[in-house]
Amino acid sequence: MIKLICTKNKEEMGRYVADRIERLIKRKPDAVLGLPTGTTPIVVYNELASRFGAGRLDFSRVKTFNLDEYCGIDENDTDSYRHFMMEHLFSKVNIRPENIHFPDADAIDLEKECARYDGAIAAAGGLDLLLLGIGHNGHIGFNEPQSEFVVGTHKVRLSDSTIAANARLFASPSDVPRRAVTMGIGSMMNAAKIIVMSSGADKSEILYQAFHGSVKPGLPASILQLHDHCTVVGDPDAMRCFRESGMPVEYVENENCFGGE
Ligand code: GLP
Numbered sequence: 649m650i651k652l653i654c655t656k657n658k659e660e661m662g663r664y665v666a667d668r669i670e671r672l673i674k675r676k677p678d679a680v681l682g683l684p685t686g687t688t689p690i691v692v693y694n695e696l697a698s699r700f701g702a703g704r705l706d707f708s709r710v711k712t713f714n715l716d717e718y719c720g721i722d723e724n725d726t727d728s729y730r731h732f733m734m735e736h737l738f739s740k741v742n743i744r745p746e747n748i749h750f751p752d753a754d755a756i757d758l759e760k761e762c763a764r765y766d767g768a769i770a771a772a773g774g775l776d777l778l779l780l781g782i783g784h785n786g787h788i789g790f791n792e793p794q795s796e797f798v799v800g801t802h803k804v805r806l807s808d809s810t811i812a813a814n815a816r817l818f819a820s821p822s823d824v825p826r827r828a829v830t831m832g833i834g835s836m837m838n839a840a841k842i843i844v845m846s847s848g849a850d851k852s853e854i855l856y857q858a859f860h861g862s863v864k865p866g867l868p869a870s871i872l873q874l875h876d877h878c879t880v881v882g883d884p885d886a887m888r889c890f891r892e893s894g895m896p897v898e899y900v901e902n903e904n905c906f907g908g909e
Contacts, residue, residue: 650859650872651879654887656901658847661881662691664900665779665843668879669696670705672777678709680769682778682836683737684789685714685729688845689779690736697740707743711772713765713835715780715789717753718825719803727818751801753829762801762829769835778839782846785809786854786867790830793866799834803827833871842878844869846886855880856889 655661669692672679683689699705714729723730730750738748749768755761769775780788785807791798792807805827806814815821836842846855858869859880865871872878880890890897 649876649878652859652887652890652895652897653879653881654884654891654897654899655881656883658691658883660901661845661847661883662695664881665689665692665845666695666699668843669777670699673705673707673710676776677706678711679776680711680713680772680774682775682780682831682839683712683714683733684779684781685716685732686781688781688847691847692779692845693737693740696737700741705741707741709747710743711747711749712738712743713749713769713772713775713831714751716828716830717750719753719827719829720825721753723750727823751829751831753803753827758803758829762803765801765829765831766835769831775835775839776841778836778842780836780842780844780869780872782844782851782855782858782869783810784813784850784854786858786869788836788844788869788872790828791833791868793868795865797833797865797868797871800832801829801835802832803829833868837871837875839875840877842872842875844872844878844880846880846882848883849885849888851882851886852888852890855882855886856893859890860893860895 655664717729721728751765752761785793790804792804811824815824818824858867863870863873
């Protein structure tokens with residue numbers, strides 16, 4: 649079942665998602681999280697770091713599996729997704745290095761590495777909670793629009809639109825890697841719970857299409873319609889199409905944010 653939540657603003661979205669994670673970790677201190685990169689989850693990571701600083705959260709037994717990593721970028725490079733996660737979350741909380749997992753996108757035997765990553769997720773008991781952002785073309789992780797859903801961790805060729813969108817994070821567009829390794833749809837759909845986060849008007853249309861139209865590999869996020877416990881949370885701009893469509897949207901702290909609505 650899909651639950652649609654509209655928060656007052658982006659920061660409130662961060663607090664909503666951090667609340668869900670805090671409740672999970674309190675109930676299950678060895679929780680297994682699937683985590684995305686991108687600008688959208690930064691508000692969540694900031695909130696988690698500040699709650700850890702306030703003594704509200706303990707990550708000492710938490711395990712994390714990141715969704716993806718670029719090929720051809722050293723993990724210590726500032727452009728790597730590992731570096732992003734260290735900067736925004738892992739260096740700020742007490743997670744153990746051995747509990748942090750990424751696919752090795754430059755493994756010599758990539759097929760073996762992808763199988764290892766899927767095996768490690770399964771051996772951890774699967775993901776208790778998967779956080780996702782969404783790309784402008786509907787990608788999740790780096791599962792790009794294509795002719796079929798790919799179940800396992802795999803190598804992808806990034807689409808031109810994804811390369812263009814991610815160029816803002818690199819010194820020059822030509823620095824953006826053309827390939828990456830991503831968790832597949834299988835481990836994602838096996839997660840006990842999923843939260844899709846989105847902020848900003850530019851994501852409203854694709855988000856709506858993903859959860860309103862038909863399920864198809866050309867719009868990878870649409871597969872999430874088939875998940876039993878998937879929440880879509882966004883700020884008013886990102887949730888605009890849902891709000892205007894008449895789909896049932898739950899408002900969090902709506903008394904302050906929608907004026908006359
Ligand atoms: C990248 C990541 C995705 C992320 C997407 C959107 O392509 N691989 O996991 O969801 O960017 O990022 P942003 O949140 O910056 O819009």
